Amino acid sequence: MLGYYLDLAVRSLRRNRALTALMVLAVALGIGASMTTLTVLHVLSGDPLPGRSGSLYYPQLDPQDMKGLSADPEPPEQLTWTDGMNLLRARRATRQALMTGGMVPLQPAQPDIDAFQASALYTSADFFPMFGVPFEYGNGWGVAEDDAKARVVVISSALNDKLFGGSNSVGRTLQLQGTAFRIAGVLGNWHPNPHFYELYMGYYNRDEDIFVPLSTSRDLRMEHDGSVDCWGDSGGDPNNLEHVNCTWLQLWVQLDNPAGVAAYKAFLENYSRDQHALGRFERPPNVRLRNVMQWLDYMQVVPDDTLLQTWLALGFLVVCLVNTVGLMLAKFMRRSGELGVRRALGASQRALFGQLLMESGVIGLAGGFGGLLLAMLGLWLVRQQQADYAKLAHMDLAMLLVTFVFSIGASLLAGVLPAWRACRITPALQLKGS
Secondary structure, eight states, X not given: OHHHHHHHHHHHHHHTHHHHHHHHHHHHHHHHHHHHHHHHHHHHTSOSSTTTGGGEEEEEOOOOOSTTOOSSOOOOSSBOHHHHHHHHHHOOSSEEEEEEEEEEEXXXXXXXXXXXXXXXXXXXXXXXXXXXXXXXXXXXXXXXXXXXXXXXXXXXXXXXXXXXXXXXXXXXXXXXXXXXXXXXXXXXXXXXXXXXXXXXXXXXXXXXXXXEEHHHHHHTTOEEOSOOEEOTTOOOOTTOGGGSSEEOBEEEEEOOSHHHHHHHHHHHHHHHHHHHHHTSOOSOOOOEEEEHHHHHHHTTOSOHHHHHHHHHHHHHHHHHHHHHHHHHHHHHHTTHHHHHHHHHTTOOXXXXXXXXXXXXXXXXXXXXXXXXXXXXXXXXXXXXXXXXXXXXXXXXXXXXXXXXHHHHHHHHHHHHHHHHHHHHSOHHHHHHHO
16 A cells, blocks of 8 residues: 555646755755754764763862852862872772873984874773773873883874884884883773763764873973963962962763762762861862763853754744645645545555555655755864864764654655645545546
């Protein structure tokens, strides 16, 4: 029966090709605009670490003075050196990593490569196993290297390709800020977006060239290039960040179950009370513990203009569907004579309704192909922009399938009213009019 309906739908659409083209174009324009913005939103708001993000949490404390205290304050987004190191050394989570970003001068041994500033992440040993970072060669460092302020480094595969032609460079020496570092590992394919673990160096499309122990970076006074928020008389001296009232570090912890989350939050509250008793904290305990997706939502990582564009595109789709409804209604009502003959020969309203919806579905399928081409064009235009997320605008398999499901579903929805109206006319009147 479906095959028969499909054959009737194709024959009907061929009879009035101009009207069919208008309906397909209306659907394609709406789907193309909608899928362009929805794909961008899908890329920007996706889970950067599927399978792991639900067990990774970002702790926040409030060590500030009483100045500017509001009724329901949010704690600072980052940690002080003292608090970060205290929480790191307490080791109350399965794993924990303290970090911040910066830029480090790199002097290649190759004479044909000029010195340049390398993007760096200063972190601790658990960073690599906690985030499931893959390695092409070697591995990360251990807690012993953190404590010893060891001169070890992990480099990205892109930097390894640039300096060593992609060969195994583990054990070789890299000159950073005039100091020799031993390469411990080379990363594999790892590009989480958004850049959730260190948002202060950029949200999207950013990868570090090198990873250095945090303790080593402070020992060598490597440049800190993230955000620094201070209070009181602290001036935020980049060479003295360990001893001032400034937040500038990010801590991530791995908590494997709800009981662990509750226990760690209780630990943060008790820690805050202890620091308040010692006179370090002036405010009452004020802690937060957000997982990866909650943290991204709190930080409003997805640009506001992307959300606005998505709503506008969906509104445009509605306008296109309203026009399609009018065109379908005109087309179906013009076939009242044909429909009357079928009813007189015994076809039920349900059968006619199914036939007309099949025709709407074929229009949706054709509009889906046109919308896909327009969406590809739209995403190409997005990639030409200067925004940091622009190069991420690619349609994956999931969004490809959504395009056709969305298109066919929208067309079927648009066809419900015209099909219902066409099937409700009395057969005798249809036959008399024919």
